[in-house]
Amino acid sequence: MAKVRCQRIGCDAMFSEDDNPDGSCTYHDAGPIFHDGMKEWSCCKKRSHDFSLFLEIPGCKTGKHTTEKPVLAKAAAAPKLPVSAPTTTTNLSSKDTCSRCRQGFFCSDHGSQARELNPKTSNASGDALGGLQAAQPPPAKKIIDINHPQICKNKGCGRTFKERDNHDTACSYHPGPAVFHDRMRGWKCCDIHVKEFDEFMSIPPCAKGWHNADPLP
Incomplete structure (x- = not known):
């Protein structure tokens, strides 16, 4: 039989109806929660600031693959806390403590401009750093088998x-x-x-x- 894609959240595997044993599918059965830049699966409480890493969190439930789009349980929204009017000082502080900004990723909470991971230094220290980087050997090339999935x-x-x-x-x-x-x-x-x-x-x-x-x- 032709293979089709599983519709469960967190699985996305290809399967056929004649090869679909119980336990072959690993998935999330409840929706995510997004709050203050944090992404969390409400079913297993696993979380990440980075969206790509969040999607790679393995599912916490097992079962059979399905072509039916599941209806996710509505996750309770995190309560909003009263906040004071933002100031330049507090905004800078939150960017410094935000792990996503510190890693150089785009952050919707603090604007599209991530802060520099390596701030500019003086000419003397910059020249010394450049000399050290030039002395390092180039990384080895990755060998890829063209037939490897x-x-x-x-x-x-x-x-x-x-x-x-x-x-x-x-x-x-x-x-x-x-x-x-x-x-x-x-x-x-x-x-x-x-x-x-x-x-x-x-x-x-x-x-x-x-x-x-x-x-x-």
Whole structure:
């Protein structure tokens, strides 16, 4: 039988009805919670600031694969606490303590401009650092078997591919970051925003390119 894609959140595997034993599917059975830049699965309480790492958190339930789109249990929204009017000092402090900003990722809570991970230094120290970097050997090239199955890590793709079949329109993906703001979820690259998480996961990719099993951060 032809293989189809499992519709459970957190699985996304290909399966056929004649090869679908109980326990073959690992998934999340409750929706996520987004609050103060944190993403958390309400079913298992596992969380991450980074959206890509959040989607890679393994499911906490097992069962059979299904082609029916599941209805996720509504997660209770985190209570809003009263906050004072933002000031320049508090904004800078929150950016310094935000782990996403400190890692150089896009952060919807503190604007699109992440702070520099390596601030500019004086000419003397900069020249010394440049000399040390120049002395380091270049990284070894990664050898890839063109027939070895790999999983594409581009946002919105997740398909299994072989390098021999890869080309400049093989992958459909989102080149921009995911944005979560005021209970809306969307992609910055195609400027589409929805309220429900399953609707967000169904937003079609807006760009074509090469599959990539090891994308740049």
